[in-house]
Amino acid sequence: MALVVMCGQPCSGKSEAAACLAAALRSSVPDVTVRVIDESSLHLGRNESYKDMVVEKNLRGVLRSEVDRSVSRDGIIIVDSLNNIKGYRYELWCLARASGIRYCVFFCDTEVDHCRDWNVKRQEKGEPSYDNNIFEDLARRFERPDSRSRWDSPLFELFPSREEIVESSPVIAEAVSYLTKKVDSKTRDVKVLQPTIATQSVRTTEGNSLYEMDKATQEVVSAIVEAQSGGLGLAMNKISLGPDLPTINLQRSVGLPELRSLRRTFIKLAGQYSLSGRPPPTDADSAKRMFVDYLNREIGG
Numbered sequence: 443m444a445l446v447v448m449c450g451q452p453c454s455g456k457s458e459a460a461a462c463l464a465a466a467l468r469s470s471v472p473d474v475t476v477r478v479i480d481e482s483s484l485h486l487g488r489n490e491s492y493k494d495m496v497v498e499k500n501l502r503g504v505l506r507s508e509v510d511r512s513v514s515r516d517g518i519i520i521v522d523s524l525n526n527i528k529g530y531r532y533e534l535w536c537l538a539r540a541s542g543i544r545y546c547v548f549f550c551d552t553e554v555d556h557c558r559d560w561n562v563k564r565q566e567k568g569e570p571s572y573d574n575n576i577f578e579d580l581a582r583r584f585e586r587p588d589s590r591s592r593w594d595s596p597l598f599e600l601f602p603s604r605e606e607i608v609e610s611s612p613v614i615a616e617a618v619s620y621l622t623k624k625v626d627s628k629t630r631d632v633k634v635l636q637p638t639i640a641t642q643s644v645r646t647t648e649g650n651s652l653y654e655m656d657k658a659t660q661e662v663v664s665a666i667v668e669a670q671s672g673g674l675g676l677a678m679n680k681i682s683l684g685p686d687l688p689t690i691n692l693q694r695s696v697g698l699p700e701l702r703s704l705r706r707t708f709i710k711l712a713g714q715y716s717l718s719g720r721p722p723p724t725d726a727d728s729a730k731r732m733f734v735d736y737l738n739r740e741i742g743g
C-alpha cells in the first residue's frame with residue numbers, strides 16, 4: 443500500500459516521529475498492517491553499523507533487502523533509519539515503484555546543534571547513542587531531501603526542535619490522509635507509483651533486454667559461487683569474468699541468499715531507471731558490466 447521513508451540527521455527525532463505516524467495510521471486504518479523497520483528491529487547497533495563505510499554500506503543493504511521483502515499493496519512500511527544518502531532514497535523509491543504503491547518522505551529538519559545536544563543527553567542517560575566522532579561524520583555527510591526530486595516527494599517536513607510532534611500534529615494528519623485516502627480516479631489527487639515494464643515480473647522473450655539481464659546476472663552469480671567454492675582454482679576475492687569485463691572485488695565471502703537478493707534488487711533497479719541513468723542494457727556483456735559495478739559498490743572492497 444505504501445512506503446514511508448524517514449530521513450534526518452542522527453538523533454533528530456526520526457523515531458519519535460515514526461512512532462507518532464505509526465500510531466496515527468493504526469488508529470485511522472486499524473485493518474492495515476503498519477510496520478516500522480529500523481536498525482534495532484534488525485538487531486543492529488548504531489555505532490557498529492556506522493563505524494566505517496563498509497559496515498554502513500552493509501547496513502543499507504540489509505535494510506533495503508528487508509524493505510524489498512516487506513513492501514506490499516496491503517500494508518504500510520515505515521523505514522526509520524537515517525536515509526541520509528540521496529542515492530539510497532532513490533533505491534527505496536525504485537522498490538516502491540516496482541511494487542506499484544504510494545511513497546513519501548518524512549524529513550525531521552532539526553538543527554545539528556540540537557541533534558548533538560540530544561545525543562549527549564542520551565549518552566548521559568546511558569541510552570543507545572552515537573559516539574561523538576560517528577555523530578560528527580554522519581552529520582557532515584547528510585544529504586538534505588529536495589521535494590523537486592521524485593524520490594524525495596511528496597516531502598513532509600517536521601521541525602522537532604520548534605514544535606512538539608504528536609499523533610494529532612497537522613503534518614502527521616496530512617500524511618495519514620495521503621497514505622490512506624482512496625485514489626480519486628478523476629482528480630488523481632494521490633500519486634500511486636506505477637511499475638514500469640522493467641520493474642514488473644519479468645516477461646521474457648528472447649532478445650528482450652530483461653531476459654538478457656536475467657540470464658547475464660545469473661551467470662555472474664554462478665561465477666561468484668563457483669569462485670567462492672574454490673572451484674576452477676579462482677581467487678575468491680578477485681573474480682574475473684573475461685577480458686572485457688570489470689573484475690569483481692569482494693571484501694568478504696558472500697552467500698547465495700545474499701547474492702540472490704542483490705540480483706533481485708539489481709534487476710528491479712535497472713531497466714528504465716538504471717542506476718547510472720543509462721538506458722537498460724541490451725546485451726549480455728553490458729548487463730554483466732552493470733551488475734558487476736553494482737556488486738562492487740554494494741559488497742566490494
Ligand SMILES: Nc1ncnc2c1ncn2[C@@H]1O[C@H](COP(=O)(O)OP(=O)(O)OP(=O)(O)O)[C@@H](O)[C@H]1O
Pocket residue numbers: 450451452453454455456457458459488523560561564602603604605606607
Ligand atoms: N522535540 C524534542 N525535544 C527534546 N528532545 C527530543 C525531541 N525530539 C527528540 N528528542 C530526543 O532526542 C533523542 C533522539 O530521538 P529519536 O530517537 O526520535 O531520534 P532519531 O533521529 O530516531 O535518532 P537515531 O538517529 O539515533 O535513530 C531522544 O532521546 C529524544 O528524547
